[in-house]
Amino acid sequence: MLQIGISDISKNPAIIDKLDDVAEILNKKTKQVKGIFVPVAFLDNFKEVLEEIEYQKFAKRNAILKHKSEEDDDTLMDGLDDAY
Numbered sequence: 001m002l003q004i005g006i007s008d009i010s011k012n013p014a015i016i017d018k019l020d021d022v023a024e025i026l027n028k029k030t031k032q033v034k035g036i037f038v039p040v041a042f043l044d045n046f047k048e049v050l051e052e053i054e055y056q057k058f059a060k061r062n063a064i065l066k067h068k069s070e071e072d073d074d075t076l077m078d079g080l081d082d083a084y
Contacts, residue, residue, distance in 0.1 A: 006034060 002023035009015055009025065016037070023037040038046060 004037070 002019070002021055004015060004019075004023050004025055005028040006025060007028065019037060020039055020041075022039075022042075024033045025035045025037055026033045
């Protein structure tokens with residue numbers, strides 16, 4: 001797998017246009033992988049996985065809404081009452 005530094009991409013964004021292989025995008029100072037580049041030609045192979053990742057991120061961001069009690073549901077109405 002190819003490895004490309006974040007700074008390399010910021011200095012020369014055309015690197016992305018030339019990639020036709022899967023590559024790790026990493027912070028070369030810390031050697032930490034920040035992401036993976038997959039060419040769009042392989043998108044169909046990853047479509048279901050990407051949808052699942054998007055759903056998991058959505059669920060995590062909105063987890064707090066699941067735990068709200070019913071008495072908290074009046075907060076918006078209380079704020080509207082104060083405005084008028």
